[in-house]
Amino acid sequence: MAKFILKRVLNLIPTFIVASILIFLIVRSMPGDPVSAFLGMDSRVPPETRELIAEQLGLNRSLPEQYIRWMGRILTGDLGSSIQMRTEVSQLIGPMIRNTFLLNFVAFLLAVGVAIPVGIKQAVKKYKGFDNTMTVISLFGISIPSFFFAFILLFFVAIPLGLPLNGMRNTIQAALGNQTPIQVVLDVARHMIIPVIILAFGSFAGWTRYVRNAMIDVLNQDYVRTARSKGLKEKVVIYRHAFKNALIPLVTLLGFSIPALFSGALITETIFQWPGIGRGLMQAIGTQDQSVILACLVFFCVLILIGNLLADILYSVVDPRIKSK
Secondary structure (H helix, E strand, O other): HHHHHHHHHHHHHHHHHHHHHHHHHHHHHOOOOOHHHHHHHOOOOOOHHHHHHHOOOOOOOOOOHHHHHHHHHOOOOOOOOOOOOOOOOOHHHHHHHHHHHHHHHHHHHHHHHHHHHHHHHHHHHHOOOOHHHHHHHHHHHHOHHHHHHHHHHHHHHHHHOOOOOOOOOOHHHHHOOOOOHHHHHHHHHHHHHHHHHHHHHHHHHHHHHHHHHHHHHHHHHHHHHHHHHOOHHHHHHHHHHHHHHHHHHHHHHHHHHHHHHHHOOHHHHHOOOOOHHHHHHHHHHHHHHHHHHHHHHHHHHHHHHHHHHHHHHOOOOHHHHHHHH
């Protein structure tokens, strides 16, 4: 197993280098001037001052040299400084990552916890009333844009029930600081309700279709018919024999779902002003804060690579034959 993991990790290194080069070139080619963003768009400073600031930011060097210096800092844990917030990028995105993970982790557990039993039941009752109903719901969840679904929930659920419409905490109570730990948890939980429903519904729709299709393929196999002919209980056949083998195609989806726990949801976090990394990236793009943009995109890239690595490892656990390939 160790040799298998080492081989996969070494294969990720050139992928990361190529991805980081593309990220750096795309961000550096964005419209706008980082020096003007640093000074403020209305700032009037002499050219000598602008050149000095460009030198301090390392923008007067060639692109290859800028990339090498930037990557050198990244590898040592230095993500640079935000030109807008005047602070270290690592101090900015740390809380954002935690907030995003909290929101997406709850949504992920809710989505998968409901989707797996629903998908299994759909496969068992294929083409019957329950299966057809859940298929329509799943297709609706896959097709509806998240921003449109968000506004539906805002107008027809959040406002009538008096749920918070934005943010992560009650700003007044947070500023006063007189809430007990339990009150803080309940306050955050109330703010999470609508965003979690939106994220979970979209994930639920995809997971349900994957589980259903994987289970249908497995239930048609000869060994399942053999298990039934031996007189095993239906639950034993489905959950111990069929579902175990249906996990193999689901591992791919799981591998990509884990990075999503940290990478955030741009639209949902922006609509509800959730202080996560998705919203932070959108704000950085709007203010041309290239250090924050680069840090966020590299973070997303690393997460995707880790997701692929985890998928490979889970494949080898579910199907040991893969380790020999």
